[in-house]
Amino acid sequence: MLEDYKLKMPGAVFGGEHALDKIVELIKNKYKKPAVFTDKGIEAAGILEEPLGLLKESGAQIHLIDEIPSEPTYEQAQKTIDSFKESGSDFIIAIGGGSVMDMAKLSSIAATNDYTVKDLLENPSIGRKTVKTLMIPTTAGTGAEATPNAIVAVPEKELKVGIVNEEMVPDYVILDGRMTAGLPKKIAAATGIDALAHAIECYTSNKANPFSNMFAMEALRLIFANIEKACEDRTALKEKSSMLLAAFYGGVAITASGTTAVHALSYPLGGKYHIPHGVSNAMMLLPVMKFNKEACMSELAQVYDAVEGKEKKNDEEKADWVIGRMSEIIKRLEIPDSLKAYGIGQEDLEELTRSGMEVQRLLVNNKKMVTAQDARNLYMQIM
Incomplete structure (x- = not known):
């Protein structure tokens, strides 16, 4: 067992039967244009309806990023980040499983022209968070909502690689069991x-x-x-x-x-x-x-x-x-x-x-x- 150790956790975690309602409190009068990271499966399953409704209630202008693949390569991750940068969004919300949350976390530290995802693969420590994040997991498994990790595939190595940087630890997390209810x-x-x-x-x-x-x-x-x-x-x-x-x-x-x-x-x-x-x-x-x-x-x-x-x-x-x-x-x-x-x-x-x-x-x-x-x-x- 390690003699020296530390613990780094998300800034605030909301759980319980109606935890999702916290979206309004987190966004209203603070952020004007949140980007919602998700995927087509989540969208088709109707899981987005309630959180998007709450976001509209907060008065936010929503930018939806829903083309995230289930096992993204680092090139696909870069495309997602480029789409986020072009949107001019001021906050990141991830609603989905591990890949969705990983792409959201990467975007929070790569929304700059100073380095790319490929650069982060070579040296993860160069990443600095410029946009705050909220994670809303829709699967009970990856734990990506708590970690400083983002996993991307590197096709030329035929391997998945973890980019690890403490800046990616989310700022907010909402754990609401209803978000996992429709999972096959x-x-x-x-x-x-x-x-x-x-x-x-x-x-x-x-x-x-x-x-x-x-x-x-x-x-x-x-x-x-x-x-x-x-x-x-x-x-x-x-x-x-x-x-x-x-x-x-x-x-x-x-x-x-x-x-x-x-x-x-x-x-x-x-x-x-x-x-x-x-x-x-x-x-x-x-x-x-x-x-x-x-x-x-x-x-x-x-x-x-x-x-x-x-x-x-x-x-x-x-x-x-x-x-x-x-x-x-x-x-x-x-x-x-x-x-x-x-x-x-x-x-x-x-x-x-x-x-x-x-x-x-x-x-x-x-x-x-x-x-x-x-x-x-x-x-x-x-x-």
């Missing part, structure tokens, strides 16, 4: 498993600390208790709200600590093969946690004590229960467990391994050192 089970499940990965990885990370552990553990309590019903029952607003809170806690844990080999090895699966982020994490979660079990036995036992609490004989049994429970959740939510469904075979193994090993930013957080042969073996388990 498939999307709710993938993003929910993403939140689970964030929490368990941060709790077992080399960079774990008292701040990250507090948020990661509470996220795990909420996820283990609520994820299945939240994904399977569209009317389960209580469970959906709990998952939204868990996802936010997971994002805070990432900010204070960091993810590990699960995310590191999942990045090539998204970058080259365009497997959804939550699905690729779900695929890698069990192989990596089994690989890590010996190195983080006590942490997994602590998770058992917190989320289950029944007497077990030893730490190994507790660790096995936690891994088994994660496996049970993944199977029940019908997450794909094989790369074959995506046309990935043995012939891709060396390239996957090479790309995965490049993500040293996260691999160094893993309690057990991951060699190239280890990475190869982990990929083999899902082929």
